[in-house]
Amino acid sequence: MEPILELRGVRKTYGDFVAVQDLDLSVPPGSIYGVLGPNGAGKSTTIRMIMNIYVPDRGEILLGGRRLDRSATDRVAYLPEERGLYKKMKVREHILYLAQLKGMSADDAATKADAWLERFDLADRADAKVDELSKGMQQKVQFIACVLPEPDLIILDEPFSGLDPINTRLLVEIIQEQRQAGRTVLFSTHVLEQAEKLCDHIVLIHRGNKLLDGPLESIRESYPVDTIEVAGAFDTAGLQGLASVAKVLEQGTRWRVQMHEGRTHSELLGELTALGEVDHFSAVRPPLTDIFVREVEREGLHIDESEMSSAQGVSA
Amino acid sequence: MNSKLMLIIKKEYFERVKSRAFVIGTALGPLLIAVMMFGPALLAERTEVARQDLMILDRGDGTANELIGEKLAGARAMQGETFPLDVEFEIASADFDEKVAREQLDDRVESGELDGYVILSDRFMRNGRATYYGESISGAIGIDLLENYLDQVVQEKRMLEIGIGAADLAEIMRGATLEKKAVGGEEDDLQQRTILAIGMIMMLYMMMILYGQFTMSAVIEDKSSRVVEVMLASVTPNQLMVGKVLGQGAVGFSQFLIWGIAGAVFTQLGGNVGGMEIDFARAGAVAWAWFGVFFVLGFLMYSAMYAGVGALCSSMQDAQNYQFPIMAMIIIPMLMLAVAMKSPDSGPPMVMSLIPFFTPILMFIRVMVGDPALWQVILSIVLLVITVILLMRLAGKLFRMSILHFGKAPSWGEVLRMLRAPD
Numbered sequence: 001m002e003p004i005l006e007l008r009g010v011r012k013t014y015g016d017f018v019a020v021q022d023l024d025l026s027v028p029p030g031s032i033y034g035v036l037g038p039n040g041a042g043k044s045t046t047i048r049m050i051m052n053i054y055v056p057d058r059g060e061i062l063l064g065g066r067r068l069d070r071s072a073t074d075r076v077a078y079l080p081e082e083r084g085l086y087k088k089m090k091v092r093e094h095i096l097y098l099a100q101l102k103g104m105s106a107d108d109a110a111t112k113a114d115a116w117l118e119r120f121d122l123a124d125r126a127d128a129k130v131d132e133l134s135k136g137m138q139q140k141v142q143f144i145a146c147v148l149p150e151p152d153l154i155i156l157d158e159p160f161s162g163l164d165p166i167n168t169r170l171l172v173e174i175i176q177e178q179r180q181a182g183r184t185v186l187f188s189t190h191v192l193e194q195a196e197k198l199c200d201h202i203v204l205i206h207r208g209n210k211l212l213d214g215p216l217e218s219i220r221e222s223y224p225v226d227t228i229e230v231a232g233a234f235d236t237a238g239l240q241g242l243a244s245v246a247k248v249l250e251q252g253t254r255w256r257v258q259m260h261e262g263r264t265h266s267e268l269l270g271e272l273t274a275l276g277e278v279d280h281f282s283a284v285r286p287p288l289t290d291i292f293v294r295e296v297e298r299e300g301l302h303i304d305e306s307e308m309s310s311a312q313g314v315s316a
Numbered sequence: 317m318n319s320k321l322m323l324i325i326k327k328e329y330f331e332r333v334k335s336r337a338f339v340i341g342t343a344l345g346p347l348l349i350a351v352m353m354f355g356p357a358l359l360a361e362r363t364e365v366a367r368q369d370l371m372i373l374d375r376g377d378g379t380a381n382e383l384i385g386e387k388l389a390g391a392r393a394m395q396g397e398t399f400p401l402d403v404e405f406e407i408a409s410a411d412f413d414e415k416v417a418r419e420q421l422d423d424r425v426e427s428g429e430l431d432g433y434v435i436l437s438d439r440f441m442r443n444g445r446a447t448y449y450g451e452s453i454s455g456a457i458g459i460d461l462l463e464n465y466l467d468q469v470v471q472e473k474r475m476l477e478i479g480i481g482a483a484d485l486a487e488i489m490r491g492a493t494l495e496k497k498a499v500g501g502e503e504d505d506l507q508q509r510t511i512l513a514i515g516m517i518m519m520l521y522m523m524m525i526l527y528g529q530f531t532m533s534a535v536i537e538d539k540s541s542r543v544v545e546v547m548l549a550s551v552t553p554n555q556l557m558v559g560k561v562l563g564q565g566a567v568g569f570s571q572f573l574i575w576g577i578a579g580a581v582f583t584q585l586g587g588n589v590g591g592m593e594i595d596f597a598r599a600g601a602v603a604w605a606w607f608g609v610f611f612v613l614g615f616l617m618y619s620a621m622y623a624g625v626g627a628l629c630s631s632m633q634d635a636q637n638y639q640f641p642i643m644a645m646i647i648i649p650m651l652m653l654a655v656a657m658k659s660p661d662s663g664p665p666m667v668m669s670l671i672p673f674f675t676p677i678l679m680f681i682r683v684m685v686g687d688p689a690l691w692q693v694i695l696s697i698v699l700l701v702i703t704v705i706l707l708m709r710l711a712g713k714l715f716r717m718s719i720l721h722f723g724k725a726p727s728w729g730e731v732l733r734m735l736r737a738p739d
Binding site: 051053074076077078079080082083084085086087088089097098100101102142145 | 537
């Protein structure tokens, strides 16, 4: 199927700093597409170029097979990372304003706005001014304004940052619902665990370079099942001493260890049994965070402390 | 005009028009105009006229007193309440001692009871001799007035003596009538036009600064509330900028219209400015057409600059630094205004009226009170239009390049680099 959005060799620099390096992307229609990477990876710059807010230094961006022109596109919804509302406008009035700016007729927008306000428990606040609403409610208004025009493509930049758990769930629900309605959702996040749960496709960016790109499942499957979750009568130092163990990834009541290449599960299990009683032994697919770290290492790049902590995000 | 631009203009317009500040400001305008037009007249009615209390002491037989009294009564009847003299009369007694009398009267003057007194000599009706003693002897309007009546009394007495009858006397005293007519049939237009022009320029000046700043704060508000990127997902930076400029401009125009109508209504009700009756219609359609041209172009020029500054700044405080050059460009022609009014077509006002930044104010005053060559007027407008277009483009560029730039406002050097950068 023809991609709904395609980037070909897109590059953007600020002075000497390369924000995005010759990026190729292909977003299949009807997918949930994650643009992932630590803070400063170039995600927002990429998205702003897609939205025609920044102009790339070179390369081209095709939307539905057509090059972007000067005019802003009505078929794409966008929720920027730094998002605000006109504080003095009334909720319903504001939603209608943004919907009409996306080319909807006033009547059409009004009918749909009422339905959405009802659904999000905002019907009784429709005539309240935006600055009388709580932050959580303002976020709901932003979601409504985003999906109301029923765009083909919805682009969300770090949509989960700053959301409380209830609104996080609401947003996840909206994203899945939009996909079911046949729309495409592209979102960026530095919280890889979040992406893991939602995305069909991902692209992993690090300092403007693309590390990985493709359907999440096939990316996962391309990795050897060399991450093992174990529990038993042993300690971390003991595990680190084993011949098959490359490194201990996580510790707690259970450990997660990564095996050396070429070692088999049976070999590790044998070594573990020799160490102490084994209560639990299961092979797991490497989580995205691990994949990210491995890819960065394979490219011979390194990760700063801050990048690492941001890539791991909140431990889920 | 495309519909998105229209939507932005409408939103900017109604948001401002519905705001409390606008309602109060718009209502306050006509109030001020009313105070200016009706206030002085009301004040004059209420205030007591500075009146002089005088006394006339007649050392003769009282004939002089009687005749002067008649003159004063006649004048008071003509002029009414505002007649500035209050005079008491006394006839000297047989045992009159000037020294004693003067001591008494001096006391009354010093105590403030009297402003002064006049002693008529006993042969006043013949030789016209009289002496005034007063607190102040210079600049006392009252005594000058009184002197007129003293003159008349002795002059009439002499005329009657040489046999001129009372009826002839009245005929002799009838004055001339001087009718005033302007050459070329045009009545005192220059003064009217000057006052109107000053009023219009004040309006122009206020609108350029006020609504330019409103445009700027509207842009800054978009940035500081971070709604700007949401907007840019639907409209181009140029649409956003032009929408804001025109929306605020429409607000300014509405306010101006309301004030103008109020002013016209008050004029019809008899209001005036500084004692001059103002006839708005007399200014003529041509004057209003010029005003329209310079109002629109001047507003667009300064709004474009203010919008550009707004795009550079994340807060109103940042904006202070950038505003200065714009303010200077508006104030310079105001400083030239006095010269331009005195000799509108002389060198400096002529040259400056051709500089686009000063054209809206200086060329306007020139067409109102002077007689500039047609080519100068046309040239100034052409230059102004070009400048407006150029500034709109530059502001649009600043908008595109810095609308998403938050935090520290860029230095002048960085601004120049932005303006020079390829599109």
